[in-house]
Amino acid sequence: MKRSQSFAKTTKTVPNDETSRSAKLLLQAGFIYKELAGVYDFLPQGMRVLENIMQVIREEMDALGAEELRLTALQNKSVWESSGRWDDSVLDVWFKTKLNAGGELGLAPTHEEPITRLMQGYISSYKDLPVYAYQFQTKFRNELRAKSGILRTREFMMKDLYSFSKNRAEHDEFYERCAAAYQKIFARLGIGDTTFRTFASGGAFSKFSDEFQTLCEVGEDTIYLDREKGIAINEEVYNDDTIRELGLDKTKLEQHKSAEVGNIFTLGYRFSEALDLCFNDENGVRQQVFMGSYGIGPSRVMGVIAENLSDEHGLCWPDEIAPYRYYLIGIGEAAQKVCAELYAKAPENIIWDDRDTARNGEKFADADLMGIPYRVVVSDKTLADGKIELKNRKTGDVELLTIADFTNKLV
Amino acid sequence: MKRSQSFAKTTKTVPNDETSRSAKLLLQAGFIYKELAGVYDFLPQGMRVLENIMQVIREEMDALGAEELRLTALQNKSVWESSGRWDDSVLDVWFKTKLNAGGELGLAPTHEEPITRLMQGYISSYKDLPVYAYQFQTKFRNELRAKSGILRTREFMMKDLYSFSKNRAEHDEFYERCAAAYQKIFARLGIGDTTFRTFASGGAFSKFSDEFQTLCEVGEDTIYLDREKGIAINEEVYNDDTIRELGLDKTKLEQHKSAEVGNIFTLGYRFSEALDLCFNDENGVRQQVFMGSYGIGPSRVMGVIAENLSDEHGLCWPDEIAPYRYYLIGIGEAAQKVCAELYAKAPENIIWDDRDTARNGEKFADADLMGIPYRVVVSDKTLADGKIELKNRKTGDVELLTIADFTNKLV
Numbered sequence: 001m002k003r004s005q006s007f008a009k010t011t012k013t014v015p016n017d018e019t020s021r022s023a024k025l026l027l028q029a030g031f032i033y034k035e036l037a038g039v040y041d042f043l044p045q046g047m048r049v050l051e052n053i054m055q056v057i058r059e060e061m062d063a064l065g066a067e068e069l070r071l072t073a074l075q076n077k078s079v080w081e082s083s084g085r086w087d088d089s090v091l092d093v094w095f096k097t098k099l100n101a102g103g104e105l106g107l108a109p110t111h112e113e114p115i116t117r118l119m120q121g122y123i124s125s126y127k128d129l130p131v132y133a134y135q136f137q138t139k140f141r142n143e144l145r146a147k148s149g150i151l152r153t154r155e156f157m158m159k160d161l162y163s164f165s166k167n168r169a170e171h172d173e174f175y176e177r178c179a180a181a182y183q184k185i186f187a188r189l190g191i192g193d194t195t196f197r198t199f200a201s202g203g204a205f206s207k208f209s210d211e212f213q214t215l216c217e218v219g220e221d222t223i224y225l226d227r228e229k230g231i232a233i234n235e236e237v238y239n240d241d242t243i244r245e246l247g248l249d250k251t252k253l254e255q256h257k258s259a260e261v262g263n264i265f266t267l268g269y270r271f272s273e274a275l276d277l278c279f280n281d282e283n284g285v286r287q288q289v290f291m292g293s294y295g296i297g298p299s300r301v302m303g304v305i306a307e308n309l310s311d312e313h314g315l316c317w318p319d320e321i322a323p324y325r326y327y328l329i330g331i332g333e334a335a336q337k338v339c340a341e342l343y344a345k346a347p348e349n350i351i352w353d354d355r356d357t358a359r360n361g362e363k364f365a366d367a368d369l370m371g372i373p374y375r376v377v378v379s380d381k382t383l384a385d386g387k388i389e390l391k392n393r394k395t396g397d398v399e400l401l402t403i404a405d406f407t408n409k410l411v
Numbered sequence: 412m413k414r415s416q417s418f419a420k421t422t423k424t425v426p427n428d429e430t431s432r433s434a435k436l437l438l439q440a441g442f443i444y445k446e447l448a449g450v451y452d453f454l455p456q457g458m459r460v461l462e463n464i465m466q467v468i469r470e471e472m473d474a475l476g477a478e479e480l481r482l483t484a485l486q487n488k489s490v491w492e493s494s495g496r497w498d499d500s501v502l503d504v505w506f507k508t509k510l511n512a513g514g515e516l517g518l519a520p521t522h523e524e525p526i527t528r529l530m531q532g533y534i535s536s537y538k539d540l541p542v543y544a545y546q547f548q549t550k551f552r553n554e555l556r557a558k559s560g561i562l563r564t565r566e567f568m569m570k571d572l573y574s575f576s577k578n579r580a581e582h583d584e585f586y587e588r589c590a591a592a593y594q595k596i597f598a599r600l601g602i603g604d605t606t607f608r609t610f611a612s613g614g615a616f617s618k619f620s621d622e623f624q625t626l627c628e629v630g631e632d633t634i635y636l637d638r639e640k641g642i643a644i645n646e647e648v649y650n651d652d653t654i655r656e657l658g659l660d661k662t663k664l665e666q667h668k669s670a671e672v673g674n675i676f677t678l679g680y681r682f683s684e685a686l687d688l689c690f691n692d693e694n695g696v697r698q699q700v701f702m703g704s705y706g707i708g709p710s711r712v713m714g715v716i717a718e719n720l721s722d723e724h725g726l727c728w729p730d731e732i733a734p735y736r737y738y739l740i741g742i743g744e745a746a747q748k749v750c751a752e753l754y755a756k757a758p759e760n761i762i763w764d765d766r767d768t769a770r771n772g773e774k775f776a777d778a779d780l781m782g783i784p785y786r787v788v789v790s791d792k793t794l795a796d797g798k799i800e801l802k803n804r805k806t807g808d809v810e811l812l813t814i815a816d817f818t819n820k821l822v
Contacts, residue, residue, distance in 0.1 A: 040483070127768060
């Protein structure tokens with residue numbers, strides 16, 4: 001991408017209606033735009049980060065053998081009445097709307113009900129099971145309070161996976177495989193060392209659920225962490241019984257603020273019973289399907305990464321999810337020509353700051369603010385030795401490379 | 412993809428609540444699922460087709476130098492009040508909803524207003540122009556009547572591009588470049604020879620707009636086509652004045668039913684005036700930005716392709732957008748082993764019908780119904796000569812290939 005051809009500018013003005021560091025930096029860097037409290041657009045660079053996060057998740061979901069589909073936002077009232085969750089007093093985050101042709105619709109805050117109904121058409125025998133299906137879909141939640149930029153919003157991207165198993169044993173095996181996939185995902189996203197599997201309330205579904213909580217000062221949760229074992233307890237179920245049940249030592253637990261980046265639920269028969277999703281087993285006996293659901297919020301994850309992996313100079317994206325890998329700056333006439341040649345080799349990997357309206361200092365500051373992993377400076381001075389300068393955004397390490405060596409990295 | 416591991420089955424039962432061939436076939440093939448009238452899920456195969464269509468469009472938008480972003484569905488009432496389009500009597504397809512925290516929101520049926528407001532923050536000088544920004548975004552339209560499956564729905568995928576130019580001349584040049592890109596897109600999607608640039612009403616914005624209409628029996632429009640010149644007139648502006656103005660010969664015009672697959676609008680100052688989007692020109696004089704908008708509905712395009720490029724045996728996808736390129740069937744024990752080897756080489760290109768629950772005849776029928784471009788049959792009989800059979804879905808042509816020759820096509 002050439003900066004001269006990209007509309008989304010950076011700004012030094014710190015937004016005064018945002019309290020979290022991530023929201024301030026993402027707005028200043030031109031990655032997001034605020035439409036309303038809790039409703040944000042993703043501008044080109046922000047969208048690239050979000051898409052890269054989604055791609056990491058997609059690869060790990062596919063590796064689990066799950067199939068991707070896309071359900072709708074508009075929801076059929078009658079499907080949710082079957083489970084009792086149409087009622088605003090049961091599910092209090094509904095946005096509801098009216099059809100001009102008559103009738104009421106909802107905007108999906110989650111998708112257990114519609115996917116259970118959908119599977120009625122595809123699951124009838126034990127031979128059809130298990131089924132694992134997931135989607136990336138915009139969810140709508142009518143939160144009373146939006147908070148911390150893209151950490152808690154009213155419209156957000158969600159990856160939700162649903163499992164349909166013959167029985168508890170088959171479910172449990174997949175549940176653990178999915179938990180392992182989640183650990184792998186968070187590691188690839190650069191927050192593996194600060195994200196912990198956390199025992200939480202199972203809600204209406206079961207005694208416990210598993211959350212994945214990332215240590216984060218502006219997070220809304222509090223966890224008690226056994227760092228050695230790498231597991232934690234959410235405050236909501238933190239008591240002597242739970243500690244004993246999990247075999248943990250109370251004196252070793254650290255209290256931390258955290259943000260929930262993923263969760264996995266054993267749903268059991270809650271929805272298959274309500275929506276009559278059954279199969280005939282090996283003996284021809286009709287059985288209910290055993291279900292689970294597994295969520296990750298890619299836009300929240302992006303906020304948490306922006307919050308945790310940033311510094312006083314700006315954002316700092318891990319290589320795998322950065323919008324571009326290199327931020328290229330040329331100083332001097334000969335250098336600009338070299339930049340044009342380098343850029344042409346890999347425009348998908350490079351932001352070339354080719355603006356003649358910006359000073360070099362502004363370009364250096366933008367490279368840092370936007371959090372691009374490597375800043376590449378080509379100057380007539382470095383070119384005297386046939387070299388370019390590569391600076392690592394995270395470590396600050398600087399190295400001089402020959403053009404040929406850098407070109408090898410690019411292609 | 413292995414059929415044995417995919418949940419979405421085909422069905423012989425023809426849905427009786429759908430009138431169009433495309434809706435019937437897409438439902439029978441397990442590509443879509445009906446949530447409500449005019450609201451459809453995309454199941455795994457259908458999602459792949461939709462994503463492939465979007466990718467073709469994305470490549471051509473990027474080639475125009477446009478940047479991809481993603482705006483929100485939830486809309487700020489005050490932004491739309493600026494243009495007068497919040498009013499249901501002005502824009503009659505709004506879905507509206509209420510915030511629990513107080514206030515009314517809308518679900519975006521289009522995005523001229525929010526993107527114009529957004530650009531206030533990024534356009535201030537002639538040096539910032541032109542700007543071309545686009546998105547793929549779910550649109551919501553509260554249509555009184557949904558029609559023809561995914562051809563007219565209440566929730567659908569839309570590619571919308573917006574242009575911001577210094578003046579009419581700069582706009583006109585881009586407008587024509589975009590029209591050419593649209594022709595290229597429809598050609599790549601396999602409907603180039605039946606899609607025509609069509610003069611239509613400019614609505615509130617200008618005298619004419621340009622639509623791209625595909626000849627289609629279940630389409631909602633009527634056009635008058637000059638086949639030699641490759642242009643058409645929409646019935647809504649079809650009169651002697653228009654015919655004369657365009658230099659066409661009335662006696663040569665053919666009347667056809669058609670479906671609008673794209674449109675381009677010269678918006679002029681309609682929104683930049685309402686939302687005060689201005690720039691300082693070379694002389695420091697404040698000027699309004701000249702705008703255009705350019706839409707394509709990928710989900711409608713998918714419906715039109717399903718409608719037009721299908722036959723009595725089922726769907727028939729062009730190579731570039733097919734969910735998979737090859738449908739692989741093994742007959743006999745040795746053949747299954749060869750299938751496993753071929754599949755392992757390119758699982759992204761192949762549906763392997765490895766089901767032991769389906770008869771060969773069912774597999775042949777499914778290959779046709781799902782519209783996969785090439786059916787590949789490996790049987791102990793063909794293997795006797797070291798060959799496999801390749802059948803072209805569209806032409807019906809059959810050829811025998813050595814395994815080595817087929818493998819070369821795969822990788």
